[in-house]
Amino acid sequence: MSAIGRPLLEVRGLRMHFPITEGLVARKLVGEVKAVDGIDFSVRRGETLGLVGESGCGKTTTGRCILRLERPTGGEILYDGVDIARMERKELLALRRRIQVIFQDPYSSLNPRMKVGDIIAEPIKVHGIEPDAAKRTARVRELLSVCGLSPRFADRYPHEMSGGQRQRVGIARALALNPEFIVCDEAVSALDVSIQAQVVNLLEDLREQFGLTYLFIAHDLSVVRHLCQRVAVMYLGRIVELADGDELFGNPLHPYTQALLAAVPVPDPSVEMHRTFRPVQGEVPSPINPPSGCVFHPRCPIAVEGCRRERPELREARPGHFVACSEVR
Amino acid sequence: MPPLLVVNDLHTEFRTGAGLVRAVDGISYTVDPGETVAIVGESGSGKSVSALSVLRLIPDPPGRITQGEIRFAGRDIMQLTDAEMREVRGGDIGMVFQEPMTSLNPVLTIGRQITETLEQHRGMDRAAAHRRAVELLGLVGIADAERRLKQYPHQLSGGMRQRIMIAMAVACDPKLIIADEPTTALDVTIQAQILELMKELTRRLNVALIIITHNLGVVARYANRVNVMYAGRLVESGPAAEVYHNPRHPYTMALLRSVPRLDRPRQERLDPVEGQPPDLTRLDAGCAFRPRCRFAVDVCAMKRPPLEGTGNHLAACFRSHEIEREAGAAA
Numbered sequence: 164m165s166a167i168g169r170p171l172l173e174v175r176g177l178r179m180h181f182p183i184t185e186g187l188v189a190r191k192l193v194g195e196v197k198a199v200d201g202i203d204f205s206v207r208r209g210e211t212l213g214l215v216g217e218s219g220c221g222k223t224t225t226g227r228c229i230l231r232l233e234r235p236t237g238g239e240i241l242y243d244g245v246d247i248a249r250m251e252r253k254e255l256l257a258l259r260r261r262i263q264v265i266f267q268d269p270y271s272s273l274n275p276r277m278k279v280g281d282i283i284a285e286p287i288k289v290h291g292i293e294p295d296a297a298k299r300t301a302r303v304r305e306l307l308s309v310c311g312l313s314p315r316f317a318d319r320y321p322h323e324m325s326g327g328q329r330q331r332v333g334i335a336r337a338l339a340l341n342p343e344f345i346v347c348d349e350a351v352s353a354l355d356v357s358i359q360a361q362v363v364n365l366l367e368d369l370r371e372q373f374g375l376t377y378l379f380i381a382h383d384l385s386v387v388r389h390l391c392q393r394v395a396v397m398y399l400g401r402i403v404e405l406a407d408g409d410e411l412f413g414n415p416l417h418p419y420t421q422a423l424l425a426a427v428p429v430p431d432p433s434v435e436m437h438r439t440f441r442p443v444q445g446e447v448p449s450p451i452n453p454p455s456g457c458v459f460h461p462r463c464p465i466a467v468e469g470c471r472r473e474r475p476e477l478r479e480a481r482p483g484h485f486v487a488c489s490e491v492r
Numbered sequence: 493m494p495p496l497l498v499v500n501d502l503h504t505e506f507r508t509g510a511g512l513v514r515a516v517d518g519i520s521y522t523v524d525p526g527e528t529v530a531i532v533g534e535s536g537s538g539k540s541v542s543a544l545s546v547l548r549l550i551p552d553p554p555g556r557i558t559q560g561e562i563r564f565a566g567r568d569i570m571q572l573t574d575a576e577m578r579e580v581r582g583g584d585i586g587m588v589f590q591e592p593m594t595s596l597n598p599v600l601t602i603g604r605q606i607t608e609t610l611e612q613h614r615g616m617d618r619a620a621a622h623r624r625a626v627e628l629l630g631l632v633g634i635a636d637a638e639r640r641l642k643q644y645p646h647q648l649s650g651g652m653r654q655r656i657m658i659a660m661a662v663a664c665d666p667k668l669i670i671a672d673e674p675t676t677a678l679d680v681t682i683q684a685q686i687l688e689l690m691k692e693l694t695r696r697l698n699v700a701l702i703i704i705t706h707n708l709g710v711v712a713r714y715a716n717r718v719n720v721m722y723a724g725r726l727v728e729s730g731p732a733a734e735v736y737h738n739p740r741h742p743y744t745m746a747l748l749r750s751v752p753r754l755d756r757p758r759q760e761r762l763d764p765v766e767g768q769p770p771d772l773t774r775l776d777a778g779c780a781f782r783p784r785c786r787f788a789v790d791v792c793a794m795k796r797p798p799l800e801g802t803g804n805h806l807a808a809c810f811r812s813h814e815i816e817r818e819a820g821a822a823a
């Protein structure tokens with residue numbers, strides 16, 4: 164156990180620039196996609212940090228860097244005090260017992276030729292944790308029931324299950340190694356509305372039961388507000404705002420966060436009838452050629468001349484509430 | 493004024509490896525001129541099939557419309573020849589689909605795709621069609637129309653492609669637009685732009701809109717009336733505000749309660765619809781929602797409740813009056 168108060172995960176100046184090359188034989192570097200362009204945040208033990216933003220903002224790449232499915236091109240990822248950004252294969256294997264992932268699509272993230280029981284047992288085998296087959300089977304049954312599935316499902320194939328049940332299998336597999344940190348990458352986005360709430364409740368129960376820490380990557384703001392203690396908003400590879408959930412949703416400071424929140428229609432006709440809103444104009448620019456200065460300035464309703472030139476850094480506008488905008492007081 | 497579209501006792505089936513699926517199992521609804529009707533439901537509820545049936549776009553095999561009547565602007569859609577049907581599609585009925593990349597032709601320019609529609613359906617010559625295409629792009633908020641018309645779909649963003657789809661849908665002054673999950677593939681700020689555009693255009697041009705969606709917020713913001721589907725049937729139908737505030741079907745009520753809301757204080761815990769979605773190949777004679785329903789009683793296992801009610805708010809539940817009372821008390 165690390166000291167109380169020290170974050171479990173600390174991301175400092177994280178960069179992930181993907182090269183763009185031309186030519187088949189002599190590959191020439193012609194540019195870079197700045198998927199993640201210098202971000203800082205931390206996740207405390209036992210908390211859920213939400214990472215929200217639209218497609219291409221870099222939230223998934225950030226998660227993949229933390230899982231070391233990508234090797235970042237810059238910055239540090241301190242996990243329990245150790246930089247995992249530069250770890251080599253062997254150390255990574257040990258790390259993956261502690262950090263696991265739940266993917267978005269329960270259809271493509273489970274091997275269709277494996278039985279559910281084998282899917283869940285796979286990480287236990289790979290890491291050589293339980294050589295005894297009978298004990299492994301018992302563990303699989305336990306994991307299934309923890310995730311609200313009957314142990315009978317161990318003998319089924321993924322295609323015999325519904326989307327919600329498959330996602331429970333994906334969660335059981337993530338739990339198989341008793342991890343402490345789980346990256347949930349759009350973990351409930353592909354599920355039907357009626358099933359989504361079931362899985363959200365399951366994730367909350369598991370967090371409590373096993374003392375888990377989550378990085379919850381999602382674009383659905385209402386689910387993020389429900390599940391996360393703190394929330395970071397990303398836009399074009401940068402964090403534009405970070406605060407406690409109640410503060411961020413109750414008092415959003417960045418014009419982009421405000422635009423995002425305004426764009427979500429509330430499931431209540433009488434609320435919507437009295438709400439007038441003008442959607443933010445324009446589209447997300449390309450991360451190959453991001454705008455100068457503040458990356459949001461071409462779409463920003465309050466942009467001033469200086470926003471074209473200077474990139475605002477994330478600063479603490481109020482206690483615990485960080486925003487990257489020069490116009491916010 | 494008579495309704496623009498009347499769907500009466502429509503049945504659409506699919507023969508699959510796992511058995512016969514009654515994707516749409518006897519639904520009836522109407523759409524008035526100029527109004528926006530939402531069809532809401534989850535995957536497999538039959539919401540898309542019910543709308544594609546109106547356009548007779550069901551792939552046969554494996555699918556088939558086996559029964560029912562579809563009347564559009566006084567014409568019997570089921571009796572039209574294939575050639576007449578092609579006239580209706582893209583002519584009097586515009587279409588907007590979920591994935592603009594797959595519904596646009598990747599090897600034709602944007603301009604050609606729009607002008608082709610105008611030449612086919614309205615008999616315009618090239619020059620007139622081109623002028624109209626420029627005008628249409630302006631209408632859907634695309635600047636620099638001349639340049640855009642020369643581009644191919646892959647050169648445009650998802651939001652831009654969906655604007656093109658909308659331009660094509662309104663090109664021939666349709667009376668009805670059917671939009672199947674038009675913004676599901678788009679980001680939330682772009683979704684808002686596209687929906688506002690559709691709302692503005694349908695109002696300005698007085699076009700009726702059927703919007704198929706699973707997003708309860710989108711329904712609340714944009715629909716006059718809502719049809720809720722479950723397992724191929726309509727379980728509730730009525731004015732949007734009525735259905736949201738006084739749901740009469742336990743599925744509608746449970747669905748509305750299960751979504752976290754940004755405009756309300758954070759709940760301790762979400763209130764999900766328990767159980768799993770139904771297997772459409774194994775439905776019995778009773779109500780399909782029964783295994784997940786808190787209100788189920790013996791009669792629910794014996795027969796399917798008919799869609800009925802007072803005025804224009806209908807529900808298919810034997811206990812709809814009790815449910816409405818409970819929903820009212822909880823609100």
